[in-house]
Amino acid sequence: MCGRFRVARSKELLEAAFSAEDALEEIEWTPRYNVAPAQDILVVRQGSLGKVRRLSLMRWGLIPSWAADPSIAFKMINARAETIAEKTAFKEPFRFRRCLVPADGFYEWRREGKQKLPFCFSLLDESLFAFAGVWERWKGPKGISIESCSILTTASNELMQDVHDRMPVILPQDAYDRWLDPDCVSAPDLQPLLKPYSASAMRRFRVSQRVNHVKNDDAECAAGIDAM
DNA sequence: CCAGACGTTGTT
DNA sequence: GTCTGG
DNA sequence: CCAGACGTTGTT
DNA sequence: GTCTGG
Numbered sequence: 001m002c003g004r005f006r007v008a009r010s011k012e013l014l015e016a017a018f019s020a021e022d023a024l025e026e027i028e029w030t031p032r033y034n035v036a037p038a039q040d041i042l043v044v045r046q047g048s049l050g051k052v053r054r055l056s057l058m059r060w061g062l063i064p065s066w067a068a069d070p071s072i073a074f075k076m077i078n079a080r081a082e083t084i085a086e087k088t089a090f091k092e093p094f095r096f097r098r099c100l101v102p103a104d105g106f107y108e109w110r111r112e113g114k115q116k117l118p119f120c121f122s123l124l125d126e127s128l129f130a131f132a133g134v135w136e137r138w139k140g141p142k143g144i145s146i147e148s149c150s151i152l153t154t155a156s157n158e159l160m161q162d163v164h165d166r167m168p169v170i171l172p173q174d175a176y177d178r179w180l181d182p183d184c185v186s187a188p189d190l191q192p193l194l195k196p197y198s199a200s201a202m203r204r205f206r207v208s209q210r211v212n213h214v215k216n217d218d219a220e221c222a223a224g225i226d227a228m
Numbered sequence: 229c230c231a232g233a234c235g236t237t238g239t240t
Numbered sequence: 241g242t243c244t245g246g
Numbered sequence: 247c248c249a250g251a252c253g254t255t256g257t258t
Numbered sequence: 259g260t261c262t263g264g
Contacts, residue, residue: 001236001237001238001247002247003237003247003248004247004248005247036247036248036263036264037247037263037264038262038263038264039264062235064234064235064241065241066234066241066242067234071261071262072234072235074235074261074262074263075235075236075237076235076236077235077236077247078235078236078237079235079236080235080236087234087235088233088234088235088241088242088243088244089234089235090234090235091242091243092241092242106247107247108247109247109248111238116247116248118247118248150235150236153236153237164237164238165237166236166237211247211248212247212248212249213248213249213264214247214248214249214263214264215264
């Protein structure tokens, strides 16, 4: 699965990499090394008109539009790619509200007794990539409106197997257009994009247990340590 | 028709 | 809101 | 995901 | 054990 990740890049760099604009120039963003559920994260969406891509901040953990209160989001940080087209909470977001979630690494833990040992997974060249995401808008009382999102998961590849049997869906660049196209509403056209990323294009390394604590959000979280 | 669920992961 | 179960 | 809290009443 | 907060 995916419950913590890294986006250690500036907003300007993300805008350039995804040809996405923060149209209103109102997003405040600093490079992040330890992003956790319920926090605001950057996503890339695309409109029908002119296919313009925009950068937005939204809460990680999807709140279905019909939810009585936002607490359900704690269980909705991921969506299974295999069933996303059928599940009530994700069906509509999957058809009509897909997004990219920029990242440059993610963390997974291996339990050893009482210890939780974190690994960082990234691309071989440490380049930027994108998780497949879906989003939703929730309207609460008093005119409160919250946009939130989930990151899709799939079976893990060989590199991850002994840490976890699930991994986030990483989209290759040539899949961005179709995933973001609001005019594509066909599950059979989309589902093939949702497969485990090539293990040979990724690397993994142990990181400090500092990353376990959400409040630690600095480069040290992503620094490799020798232990395997 | 109404009532009730609607989710994932990991662990047992 | 929408779907499933009864 | 992990860490940390997890309760009520009445009084100040 | 289970839920919430980050």
